[in-house]
Amino acid sequence: MTQLLWNGLFVGSFYALVALGYTMVYGIIRLLNFAHGDLYMLGAFVGFGVLSVAGGLATGLGFVALLIVMVIAMLVTGTAGLVLERVAYRPLRGAPRLSVLITAVGASFALEYGMRLAAGPNPEVYPVRLAGDPVNLLGARITVQQASLILIAILLMAGLQWLVMGTETGRAMRAISQDPTAALYMGINVDAVIARTFFIGSALAGAAGVMAGGYYGKIDFLMGFIIGLKAFTAAVIGGIGNIKGAMLGGLALGLLESFGTAWVGGQWRDVFAFGFLIVFLTLRPTGILGERVTERV
Amino acid sequence: MSDAAGRWALEIDGLDVHYGRVHALRGLTLTVGEGEIIALLGNNGAGKTSTLATVSGVVRSTGGTVRAFGRDITKAKPWEIVGAGLVHVPEGRRIFSRLTVHENLQLGGYLVSDKTVVSRRIDEVYTLLPRLAERRNQHGGNLSGGEQQMLAVGRALVAKPKLLMLDEPSMGLAPLVVAQIMKLIRQINADGTSVLLVEQNARAALKIAHRAYVVENGVITLQGPARELARDSRVVEAYLGA
Ligand SMILES: Nc1ncnc2c1ncn2[C@@H]1O[C@H](COP(=O)(O)OP(=O)(O)OP(=O)(O)O)[C@@H](O)[C@H]1O
Ligand SMILES: [Mg+2]
Numbered sequence: 001m002t003q004l005l006w007n008g009l010f011v012g013s014f015y016a017l018v019a020l021g022y023t024m025v026y027g028i029i030r031l032l033n034f035a036h037g038d039l040y041m042l043g044a045f046v047g048f049g050v051l052s053v054a055g056g057l058a059t060g061l062g063f064v065a066l067l068i069v070m071v072i073a074m075l076v077t078g079t080a081g082l083v084l085e086r087v088a089y090r091p092l093r094g095a096p097r098l099s100v101l102i103t104a105v106g107a108s109f110a111l112e113y114g115m116r117l118a119a120g121p122n123p124e125v126y127p128v129r130l131a132g133d134p135v136n137l138l139g140a141r142i143t144v145q146q147a148s149l150i151l152i153a154i155l156l157m158a159g160l161q162w163l164v165m166g167t168e169t170g171r172a173m174r175a176i177s178q179d180p181t182a183a184l185y186m187g188i189n190v191d192a193v194i195a196r197t198f199f200i201g202s203a204l205a206g207a208a209g210v211m212a213g214g215y216y217g218k219i220d221f222l223m224g225f226i227i228g229l230k231a232f233t234a235a236v237i238g239g240i241g242n243i244k245g246a247m248l249g250g251l252a253l254g255l256l257e258s259f260g261t262a263w264v265g266g267q268w269r270d271v272f273a274f275g276f277l278i279v280f281l282t283l284r285p286t287g288i289l290g291e292r293v294t295e296r297v
Numbered sequence: 298m299s300d301a302a303g304r305w306a307l308e309i310d311g312l313d314v315h316y317g318r319v320h321a322l323r324g325l326t327l328t329v330g331e332g333e334i335i336a337l338l339g340n341n342g343a344g345k346t347s348t349l350a351t352v353s354g355v356v357r358s359t360g361g362t363v364r365a366f367g368r369d370i371t372k373a374k375p376w377e378i379v380g381a382g383l384v385h386v387p388e389g390r391r392i393f394s395r396l397t398v399h400e401n402l403q404l405g406g407y408l409v410s411d412k413t414v415v416s417r418r419i420d421e422v423y424t425l426l427p428r429l430a431e432r433r434n435q436h437g438g439n440l441s442g443g444e445q446q447m448l449a450v451g452r453a454l455v456a457k458p459k460l461l462m463l464d465e466p467s468m469g470l471a472p473l474v475v476a477q478i479m480k481l482i483r484q485i486n487a488d489g490t491s492v493l494l495v496e497q498n499a500r501a502a503l504k505i506a507h508r509a510y511v512v513e514n515g516v517i518t519l520q521g522p523a524r525e526l527a528r529d530s531r532v533v534e535a536y537l538g539a
Contacts, residue, residue, distance in 0.1 A: 168403075168407065168412075171396070171400055171403060171404060171407075172404070172407065174393070174395070174396060174400075175393050175396065175404055178393050178394065178395055178396070179391055179393060181355060181387075181391070182387060182391035182393065183404075184353070184354075184355050184375040184376070185353060185355070185375070185379070185384075185385045185386075185387055185391065186379070186404045186405060186407050186452075186456075187375070187376045187379030187380060187407050187408040187456065188376065188404070188407055189374070189376045
């Protein structure tokens with residue numbers, strides 16, 4: 001029971017990290033960034049690359065080393081997100097939604113098959129399995145690395161919450177999300193703030209990618225597809241565009257999958273996730289914390 | 298008015314604006330001298346908002362030039378224009394309805410890097426407009442129309458504008474509130490800020506303006522000292538009612 005809770009929290013925390021980027025980008029420019037899951041894949045591969053090069057450290061990987069790997073992965077995916085925004089999305093700002101959506105799908109393919117060219121079509125085995133020595137905590141067996149990763153995820157989410165609610169940049173993000181033109185009248189460099197949003201959201205996805213690599217042990221160039229859909233599910237459950245909602249939605253989805261599959265079997269995992277989305281949207285179309293759409297000025 | 302060196306807060310010269318095939322401004326020319334209140338009057342669709350939005354860099358001109366305090370800002374970015382001291386209180390107030398009153402005011406000081414200066418200016422705004430202080434933690438969207446207009450003006454003041462541009466600040470407000478807003482604008486002007494005031498409420502605007510312009514179909518058709526325009530039969534007929 002406690003084990004299921006832990007697994008759910010662990011998986012849920014990286015769903016939440018990916019969902020956050022999804023929801024931030026949607027919140028600020030109303031774009032469903034279909035390539036977002038592929039940035040998570042990129043993060044997993046960058047983490048893989050760093051760990052392979054650094055080698056040796058494999059099992060005895062401490063908190064600090066893990067943190068460094070994550071920071072590198074986050075910087076790379078964050079930069080990739082910046083490039084994506086600049087090259088693919090900014091030129092289309094103000095274009096019909098369908099054009100932007102198609103571009104996003106194209107960007108997703110470009111990342112997936114670009115990685116296939118770079119790293120090959122076969123899955124890679126992650127050099128660190130977060131195995132370590134499991135500690136017994138309230139009846140659940142967890143490793144120090146797993147606990148560290150959850151801690152990092154929590155810190156990242158707390159940091160993001162602080163950034164959005166307590167800093168000038170966060171205030172600018174919220175202003176742009178409500179009324180981009182009025183934000184211009186405030187002297188906000190809207191392009192720069194949107195770019196920053198992409199960087200942060202993509203970096204969070206990269207962090208989740210490293211976590212997932214360590215947790216599942218295997219990565220491949222298409223791993224971003226399903227997680228992209230799930231993060232989208234989590235973001236929608238939480239109320240798309242809503243930061244706290246994405247965190248809640250991610251955790252809820254992780255727990256749901258963990259308990260759901262324990263009761264009815266692993267092959268039902270994805271059925272669970274998406275079935276839940278459909279039921280949920282029927283009952284509460286705006287998500288847990290979603291605002292009424294009419295509230296836009 | 299402009300001082301000995303001929304300093305203008307704003308010089309708009311032959312401004313053209315197109316929206317697709319709509320030719321909204323057709324060689325519009327006007328000036329605001331430092332320390333002046335200039336009223337820009339006109340009916341619906343005349344081109345008042347287009348003029349302000351173009352000065353602010355939010356709408357791109359297709360011809361003509363805009364100079365502010367001697368500097369060409371025709372092609373400047375909106376944030377550069379705010380940085381140069383031109384602050385725009387937009388039509389319909391555009392309060393961030395899901396941000397608090399205080400956060401709205403903080404955004405007014407977005408470009409001011411010294412945040413202690415920003416909080417000092419916010420305190421000044423609270424002193425000037427005590428209603429805002431009482432509602433500082435409420436969402437902007439919960440304020441009344443008049444309070445929202447006060448907030449929009451207060452937010453602009455936090456940027457410490459050298460030229461304040463207001464787009465129909467009296468829109469939708471009761472006469473008493475309109476009078477308060479006009480008094481506030483006069484006070485801001487007395488403190489040294491140049492003002493470009495766009496209004497359909499010609500009566501209220503002409504009362505506080507030094508000079509005024511009338512725009513029709515994207516071009517200035519009448520101009521002169523506010524007192525003279527207020528007596529001009531064409532203005533009286535078209536804008537002051539009989
Ligand atoms: N975004 C736009 N796209 C197309 N046409 C526009 C746009 N904005 C304004 N126009 C047109 O340009 C002309 C001038 O509009 P503008 O908003 O500047 O007038 P205004 O004087 O501010 O009117 P009002 O008093 O109603 O606010 C109008 O014919 C209007 O229809
Ligand atoms: Mg207008």
